[in-house]
Amino acid sequence: xxxxxxxxxxxxxxPLIAFVVVGLVGRRLPEGGAHVVVGSLAASLVIAVYFxxxxxxxxxxxxxxxxxxxGFTWIPGDPATGEGAIGMNLLIDNLSAFLLVxxxxxxxxxxxxxxxxxxxxxxxxxxxxxxxxxxxGMLGTVSADNFLQLLIFWEIMGLCSYLLIGFWYHKPExxxxxxxxxxxxxxxxxxxxxxxxxxxxxxxxxxxxxxxxKIPVLWGGAYTPQLALLIPLFLFGGAVGxxxxxxxxxxxxDAMEGPTTVSALIHAATMVKAGVYLTARSFIFxxxxxxxxxxxxxxxxxxxxxxxxxIGAFTAVFAGSMALAxxxxxxxxxxxxxxxxxxxxxxxxxxxxxxxxxxAHGSTEVATAGYSAALFHLTNHAFFKALLFLAAGSVIHAxxxxxxxAMGGLGKLMPWTSKTMLMGALALSGIIPFSGFFSKDDIxxxxxxxxASNPLFYLMWVAGIGTAFMTAFYTFRMWLMTFHGxxxxxxxxxxxxxxxxxxLIVLSVFTIxxxxxxxxxxxxxxxxxxxxxxxxxxxxxxxxxxxVVELALTGLSLALALAGVGLAWAVYxxxxxxxxxxxxxxxxxxxxxxxxxxxxxDDWYNAFGSRTVAxxxxxxxxxxxxxVDGIVNALGRGGVVVGALSDLFDRKVIDGAVxxxxxxxxxxxLALRTRQTGQVQNYTWVIVLGIVAILVLAVxxxxxxxxxxxx
Amino acid sequence: xxxxxxELILSTxxxxxxxYGVMVRKNxxxxxxxxxxxxxxxxxxxxxxxxxxxxxxDPAGQVFALLAIAIAAGEAAIGLAIFLALxxxxxxxxLDKIRLLRW
Numbered sequence: 001x002x003x004x005x006x007x008x009x010x011x012x013x014x015p016l017i018a019f020v021v022v023g024l025v026g027r028r029l030p031e032g033g034a035h036v037v038v039g040s041l042a043a044s045l046v047i048a049v050y051f052x053x054x055x056x057x058x059x060x061x062x063x064x065x066x067x068x069x070x071g072f073t074w075i076p077g078d079p080a081t082g083e084g085a086i087g088m089n090l091l092i093d094n095l096s097a098f099l100l101v102x103x104x105x106x107x108x109x110x111x112x113x114x115x116x117x118x119x120x121x122x123x124x125x126x127x128x129x130x131x132x133x134x135x136x137g138m139l140g141t142v143s144a145d146n147f148l149q150l151l152i153f154w155e156i157m158g159l160c161s162y163l164l165i166g167f168w169y170h171k172p173e174x175x176x177x178x179x180x181x182x183x184x185x186x187x188x189x190x191x192x193x194x195x196x197x198x199x200x201x202x203x204x205x206x207x208x209x210x211x212x213x214k215i216p217v218l219w220g221g222a223y224t225p226q227l228a229l230l231i232p233l234f235l236f237g238g239a240v241g242x243x244x245x246x247x248x249x250x251x252x253x254d255a256m257e258g259p260t261t262v263s264a265l266i267h268a269a270t271m272v273k274a275g276v277y278l279t280a281r282s283f284i285f286x287x288x289x290x291x292x293x294x295x296x297x298x299x300x301x302x303x304x305x306x307x308x309x310x311i312g313a314f315t316a317v318f319a320g321s322m323a324l325a326x327x328x329x330x331x332x333x334x335x336x337x338x339x340x341x342x343x344x345x346x347x348x349x350x351x352x353x354x355x356x357x358x359x360a361h362g363s364t365e366v367a368t369a370g371y372s373a374a375l376f377h378l379t380n381h382a383f384f385k386a387l388l389f390l391a392a393g394s395v396i397h398a399x400x401x402x403x404x405x406a407m408g409g410l411g412k413l414m415p416w417t418s419k420t421m422l423m424g425a426l427a428l429s430g431i432i433p434f435s436g437f438f439s440k441d442d443i444x445x446x447x448x449x450x451x452a453s454n455p456l457f458y459l460m461w462v463a464g465i466g467t468a469f470m471t472a473f474y475t476f477r478m479w480l481m482t483f484h485g486x487x488x489x490x491x492x493x494x495x496x497x498x499x500x501x502x503x504l505i506v507l508s509v510f511t512i513x514x515x516x517x518x519x520x521x522x523x524x525x526x527x528x529x530x531x532x533x534x535x536x537x538x539x540x541x542x543x544x545x546x547x548v549v550e551l552a553l554t555g556l557s558l559a560l561a562l563a564g565v566g567l568a569w570a571v572y573x574x575x576x577x578x579x580x581x582x583x584x585x586x587x588x589x590x591x592x593x594x595x596x597x598x599x600x601x602d603d604w605y606n607a608f609g610s611r612t613v614a615x616x617x618x619x620x621x622x623x624x625x626x627x628v629d630g631i632v633n634a635l636g637r638g639g640v641v642v643g644a645l646s647d648l649f650d651r652k653v654i655d656g657a658v659x660x661x662x663x664x665x666x667x668x669x670l671a672l673r674t675r676q677t678g679q680v681q682n683y684t685w686v687i688v689l690g691i692v693a694i695l696v697l698a699v700x701x702x703x704x705x706x707x708x709x710x711x
Numbered sequence: 712x713x714x715x716x717x718e719l720i721l722s723t724x725x726x727x728x729x730x731y732g733v734m735v736r737k738n739x740x741x742x743x744x745x746x747x748x749x750x751x752x753x754x755x756x757x758x759x760x761x762x763x764x765x766x767x768x769d770p771a772g773q774v775f776a777l778l779a780i781a782i783a784a785g786e787a788a789i790g791l792a793i794f795l796a797l798x799x800x801x802x803x804x805x806l807d808k809i810r811l812l813r814w
Contacts, residue, residue: 678810681742684734 002054008069008090011047011100012143012153014040015107015136023129032124034115037132041108044139048100055097066093066209068145084204091145091208095375099142099277102379106269106386107135109503113390114261116500117397121259127167131265134160138270142277146206147196150281154192154242154274158185161271165258177254184251188241192278195234202227212284216296223299228285232304235282236311243275243341246315250602252338253322256330256402260393263330267337268386276344276378279308283371286352288359300356306456309349309447313460315342318599320470324477325595328402329392332478333385336428339467340381346464347374347443350450350457357453370450373442376517380435383514384427387507391421394500395482398493404481406490411483414495418483420504425479427511429472430561435515437561440468441554448553468557472564480572718759725752739797739804743790750783 002008018040022033029036055067069090077085090096111131118124137160140153166178200206202222203214215223239245244252252272256263266272286305288297316339323335351370394417399407411418427434430441444464451458487493495501570576597603698704725748732745754776761772794804801809 680806680809681734681737688730688734 002051002067002069002092004050005067005069005092007047008051008092008143009071011044011051011104012136012139014043014047015132015139019129019132019136022125022132026125026129029125031115031119032126033128034111034118034124037128038108038111038115040132041104041111041135044104044135045101045108048097048104051092052097052101055092055094066091068092068209086146086148086206088149089145089207090143092143095280096143098379099273100139102382103135103138103142103269103273106382107131107138107265109507110261110265110269110386110390113264113393113500113503114259116497117261117393118259119497123167127164127259130160130163130167131262134164134265134270138274141274145208147199147208148206150278151189151192151196154238154278155189157271157274158182158189158242161185161255161266164262164265165255167258167262171257173254174257177251177257181251181255184248185241188238188248188275191234191241192238195231195238198227198231198234202231208281208284212289215284215289215299219296219299225299225301228299229301229304232282232285232301233307235285236279236304236308239275239279239345240311241275242278243272243345244338245275245311245342245345246318247601249315249319249338250598250605253331253334253598256328256334260330260389260396263334264386264389264393267333267389268382272337272341273378273382276341276348276374279345279348280371280375283348283352287355297356297360300360302353302356305349305352305356306454307349309346309353309457309460312342312345312347312349313447313463315339316346316467317463317470318342320467320474322595322598323474324470325592326474327404329395329404329407329478329482330389330402332404332474333388333392336471336475337381337385339471340377340385340428343440343443343464343467344374344377344381346460347371347377347446350443350447350460353453353457354446354450357450369442370446373439373446377436377439377443379517380427380439380511380514383507384424384434384436384511387420387424387504387511388428390500390507391417391424391504394496394504395421395493397496397500399489399491401489404478406488407482408485408489409483409487410493413487413493414483416495416501416504420501420508421483422479423508423511425475428475429565430468430557431472431565432558433512433515435511435513437558438515441557444468444557445553465557465560469560469564472561473568476565476568477572480568484573715759715763718755718763722752722755722759725749725755737805737807739794739806740791742806743787743794746790747783747787750779750786754779754783 015037018033018037022029022036026033026036069092071088071090073085073087075086077083111128114127114131118127121127134157137153137156141150141157144150144153162178162182165181166175168174169178196206199211202218203211205211205214241248244250252266255266258266286301286308288300319335319338319342323332323339326332326335347370349370351372351374354370395407395410395414396402398410398414398417401407423434427436430437444461447457447461447464451461567577571578594600695704698707729745729748729750729752732748733742736742736745757772757776757779759772761769761776764772797809798804803809
């Protein structure tokens with residue numbers, strides 16, 4: 001149990017409060033309420049650290065520490081058993097406590113950086129309010145204790161990404177990039193929602209803990225092998241959209257139209273990391289579940305795991321290659337994010353496969369290497385990608401362009417930005433001892449190890465190691481084009497204000513140091529994986545045990561990364577090789593234009609959008625105008641005719657009757673009133689004649705005695 | 712004793728004379744007098760039946776006759792007052808000249 005567990009709600013509550021405050025009165029606050037947001041994120045960070053310390057202390061590293069912080073019951077379930085209730089609770093375990101700290105820390109730094117970066121922008125209150133809501137969405141996503149709650153916060157993030165990417169909504173590119181981000185991730189979200197609905201139908205619960213308990217019970221019954229394959233694939237569909245994996249990667253490069261700080265937030269701390277987190281949470285469907293009588297291996301969806309790892313491996317190469325030929329500093333980073341996220345999916349997939357196949361072979365030890373490697377890479381990537389983006393933002397702030405061809409030579413003019421960005425570049429390239437090296441090597445090692453169970457993973461390992469080479473090349477191509485040589489742009493760029501550079505310095509320290517987290521905890525898995533203590537890093541193990549194969553693998557990936565750096569230096573640093581070498585022959589030129597045009601996938605999507613979808617829309621429009629409108633119009637005209645008939649009937653028959661009755665009354669009374677002469681004796685005559693007539697009639701009818709009251 | 716038929720015939724004759732006067736004469740005074748005759752015809756009937764119908768000597772008819780005479784006096788007074796007012800406003804007591812009850 002955690003002390004002061006209710007405080008956990010304040011981790012996401014505090015940015016939410018900041019969102020409301022800045023949204024309402026931000027206009028009257030200095031810097032558009034930036035300090036409110038920074039303060040709220042700092043509060044989140046403090047509380048998150050408080051819980052992480054508790055989790056680490058009480059969990060004694062490696063023990064189960066999952067605590068559910070009760071919130072409220074949203075939809076009450078069965079009154080008797082309480083089954084089927086949907087609640088809003090927080091799940092604080094090693095993984096979520098760690099990610100809460102990570103997210104709030106990076107968001108805090110990015111918010112501080114924004115004070116400098118956004119200083120001259122209009123619409124700052126809008127920016128800061130949306131940033132606060134965005135971070136609240138991410139904090140809610142990583143601390144949700146059930147899939148539905150996760151989806152709610154996930155969609156809050158989707159909304160905020162739309163708003164923030166379209167921050168400069170008056171720019172058509174930004175507006176359309178925002179729409180693209182929203183729509184493309186929506187494709188994944190629909191799959192995610194479908195997966196959630198299937199989960200509900202099978203388990204009647206959204207809670208991770210309950211689902212884990214129910215899987216062995218329902219296996220063979222409601223939980224069939226087909227559903228076991230379907231659920232993780234649906235959930236992965238959501239992750240593909242959010243994390244911009246192939247084929248839903250197209251939105252992320254365009255999302256660069258937003259402010260650079262937003263890009264940093266999306267790429268480092270929030271949004272794209274949510275996809276990895278979701279896949280990590282859906283491990284309950286991927287790996288064997290320990291039951292009372294053993295381990296349930298049959299329920300493992302091997303093909304779903306292969307899909308996850310395969311998409312990861314493919315996207316890593318695919319996105320990495322697109323970064324090779326791009327001239328937009330932010331887009332290079334965007335492609336590298338896609339590529340690095342793909343590494344994480346590869347690591348998760350390989351880890352799940354390894355875990356399952358070892359369990360299938362009777363091993364009782366849980367192999368968590370892939371899982372922890374992927375999340376380790378997530379952590380490291382968060383730091384160095386935030387650093388790279390903020391440094392890129394600092395550069396853009398100075399030169400007012402994204403085009404690297406208009407940069408160059410900035411190393412002398414912006415020493416702090418240049419040096420800190422170099423740290424990030426080294427980490428991204430995976431050069432020892434920067435953080436990226438450890439986690440990337442971890443993932444590759446796990447992938448190689450899994451190859452023993454399924455040779456496909458050897459292929460994925462080759463893809464991963466090829467990506468390592470490309471990553472090193474394009475990262476240093478970017479760094480050299482920006483900071484090396486002569487300045488090719490206009491104006492007089494100067495170093496950014498201290499509020500920005502100090503953030504860069506803090507981040508570069510963490511970029512170097514985050515690799516050491518694994519050493520401190522004797523393997524990163526111990527930090528985020530509960531239930532089973534995890535062995536030390538594969539890197540350390542071979543050093544201690546002198547495992548020649550793994551050492552050779554590590555050496556190979558490091559050598560390829562260095563080769564990539566060297567090639568970039570040769571082309572863009574020393575200029576030994578001219579960049580035009582890459583476009584000399586027709587084949588090379590074709591490859592180059594293919595990369596520049598992003599494999600024409602965006603064009604295909606546009607064509608699909610403008611031809612197929614628009615054609616369908618036109619067909620629907622025609623149907624609507626001619627058929628539906630025709631029916632509606634005919635009905636309308638029928639109504640008019642009926643109305644006219646009714647009107648006619650009303651005027652002629654009903655009004656006619658009423659009018660003629662009154663007319664006749666008037667006419668007859670005009671005739672009758674002349675009988676009223678005013679002559680008293682006329683009236684006397686009438687009275688007398690009347691009495692006489694009555695009497696005569698009575699006598700003739702023989703009823704006179706009765707009138708007189710005689711029998 | 713005079714047979715009751717004679718009295719009734721006299722009463723009927725009086726009634727017819729009065730009725731004729733009311734319906735035909737134009738002078739309001741004469742019409743009023745005719746109304747008195749009509750009343751007297753009715754009073755005569757009361758008196759006749761009082762002495763004739765059993766139990767003989769029942770005074771109810773005679774009491775009625777006296778009451779009716781008294782009321783007739785009042786009625787005549789009111790009628791004359793009305794005619795006086797009519798004469799003052801219209802300058803005539805000819806009934807066919809007075810058309811106040813007209814439409």
